[in-house]
Amino acid sequence: MGTPVILKIILTDGSSQRLTLSHGLPASVDDVMVEVKKQCGLQGNFRLQFKDSLFGNEFLNLSSISEVEDQGTLKVFDMSRPTTMQHDDERSTVLNPVLKPQAFSPSSVNDSSSLSGGSVHTDVLSSSESSSSRSSWPAVFHVPKFSYDAELQLQQASLAYIQNGTVLIPDPKLKSAILDGLVQEIVQYKFYVSDKEMEQVAQSLIKTHPCLTEKGSCTGCGGWKTSLKYKLSNYRTHLRKLGCPEVTVNSLKNKPAGKRSAAFGLKKAKRAEVNFCPTYPSAETEESLEAMQKDLLLDVKKRNNREVVKLKMEKTFAHRRHEVVRDGPIVEDFMARWPALFEVSEINAEFKRITTVPLQSKFLSQLDLHSDNLMKLFQKRGGQPGERLKTIIAQMADCDDVDVRRECIIKGVCIYMGEDPENLVREYVGMDEDAINEAIEDTTVGIYVLKEHASSDEPEDTGIVLEGMKVLQDLDTVALAVAMLFGLMYSLNLSYPAGLHYTFEVVQKIFMELDGGKLSTKALALKNRLFQ
Known part of the structure; x- marks a missing residue:
């Protein structure tokens, strides 16, 4: 083997x-x-x-x-x-x-003129034009091949290192070639790199080329790490001059008046977003994509127009992300401009555009995968959380429904992480419509479940609330609602609510495996016990 x-x-x-x-x-x-x-x-x-x-x-x-x-x-x-x-x-x-x-393949549309009255041709809406080929940060950073002369020098230095342990002190030209090569590899993943990730790159460099080890550094690569930070910073400056959106959004001219410092309001990917603020598709401008957004408002009202809407949502992805990242609009205004986004299929598609990871399928499969081990952890938990978890365990024992089981596991994770599941899922039983609407208006982030009676097996409605308004309704299960709420947080670049921060960290880093190498103490403790 x-x-x-x-x-x-x-x-x-x-x-x-x-x-x-x-x-x-x-x-x-x-x-x-x-x-x-x-x-x-x-x-x-x-x-x-x-x-x-x-x-x-x-x-x-x-x-x-x-x-x-x-x-x-x-x-x-x-x-x-x-x-x-x-x-x-x-x-x-x-x-x-x-x-x-x-x-969806554009070639499957027989009449290209049917796209918004012929204003957009199917060839222009190819998804390959509007998406990025970037991917998530790798578990092991791959050191690229450098220029031919640089590789030749490194090969000769490696032989000397093997024979007598002599390390190479690169001249400025060679060092610049090495740093340039590493930076070009780094920006395939992200423009803003954490200290831990930069350490990973520097360690990979001296592991691939031991002759570059720095004897005066305790890690053997401290100087390389520092040089890489400056090189990447200078490269971001170069990209900013070229108009790269992900770094331009942090330029001083985009800072509020009176707060124009480099550190204020830094906007960058913090939750493993691969396409945080992508560039516009080729041959498109802000004006042309804004016109397409206006067409979309009419397209969503037409019957049997799903594929056209899907294609235009793909095409306008970069324009939508710029609006979300740069302006941070309130949910009500954003929903009015992009109503097509607030559907299960489009939330799934948007999440994958941002992270390259499927949302609904991965969340539900990972939830099922970890459910048995989570149940064992729930049973071992003591104190007041343990007493609350007993109710969850009893409810699961009395029901074989997979959807009920998933809902119980999610609520159990909330309790296990020291948070209240009612902050996430709130049931309204036998309440009149005015009382329900009043309660929803007071909700910032959450999921609502409407029931006529406490004993009702099937709820009348399950949906999502953001900033006091219903943004999604008639969802099949609570587990699906949690997945969609998580997807909307990425789509709208929302912060996790204070009372559910650890629960969503578990969803992101353990279930969805996004930026799973950096966890809080609570989430790390759960992960260690989960994989024992």
Whole structure:
């Protein structure tokens, strides 16, 4: 059995997926393609490309299995629909990326003029144009190949290090080449890197090239870490001048008058958002996307228009994110501008655009996966939380319904983390409509469940409240409502409410596995016990 190999696969819709080859690299490229089809759920005739460091990390056609490296990157391209584009004053043929089976293909629309009265063509709405190929921060940072001369110097220095332990003190040109290469790899994931992540990059560098170890540093890479911080900061300045939205939003001219300091109101991804503030699609401007937003207000009112709305929501993703990140609008105003977002399918789609992780399916599957171990932890908990958890356990014992079980597990997590589940889910039993509306208006964040009688098995309505207004109604289960509420917090860039901070941290970092390497003391204690 070979050593397991992990690959990053860049898919069509701009998302990326991890591919695990448990038995090591297959014998041929065809075998790799079989695994890509199987694990990524792809169909049709496609070609794989690999990132070639000898040509500036450009993607070239994969022809030999020897070109595939552990933790390398492969890209999928469709072979069935060639299109042409202008490049370097010559006409060249490029291949469209393969779409996932569940993604909507513009070619399936027979009449392109049906899109908002012909104002937008289906070719323009390709999801590959409006999504980013960035992915989540890796568990192990992969040090890229540097320029040819830099690699040659490092190879010679490595031989000297192996023979007599001599470390390399790089000259300014070599050091700059190394830092440039590392920064280019870092920005594939994020522009603002934490101290822990920067330490990870520096450690990976000296692990890959031991000859660069700094003998005067207690970690062996303290100087590299500091240099990387300055290099990345300078690179952000360069990107800001070029108009990169994720760093431009933090420029001094965008700060409030009187508070124009670099540290004030810093807006950056804090919950593992991959596309926190993406760039606009090619050939689009703020004005053109604003016009599309106005078309969407009419499109959502039309019958049998779901696919058109879906395509335009994908196309306007960057415009919507800029509005959320830059302006922080109140929910009522944002809902009036983007009513299509407040549906289960679009919340799922928006969450995946932001994080590249599926929302509903992963949340429910992870909830089921951990439910047995969580039950054991609930039974062991003592004190007042333990007494409250006994009620939850008894309720689960009396019912075999998976939806009831999931609801109980969620409430149990709230109690276990020292928070009140009523802050998350509040039931209104036998109350008149005026009393219910008054209670909802006083709710900032939460889920409501309406019942005619306490003994009713099926609620009349289950929905979500944000800033005192119903934003989602007629949800099937409480577990689904929790998933959608979590998705809306990402979609609207909302902070976790104070009384549910630890519960949502568990959802994010343990269930959804987003930024799971950095946990609070409470969440870390739960995770350690959960995986014992």
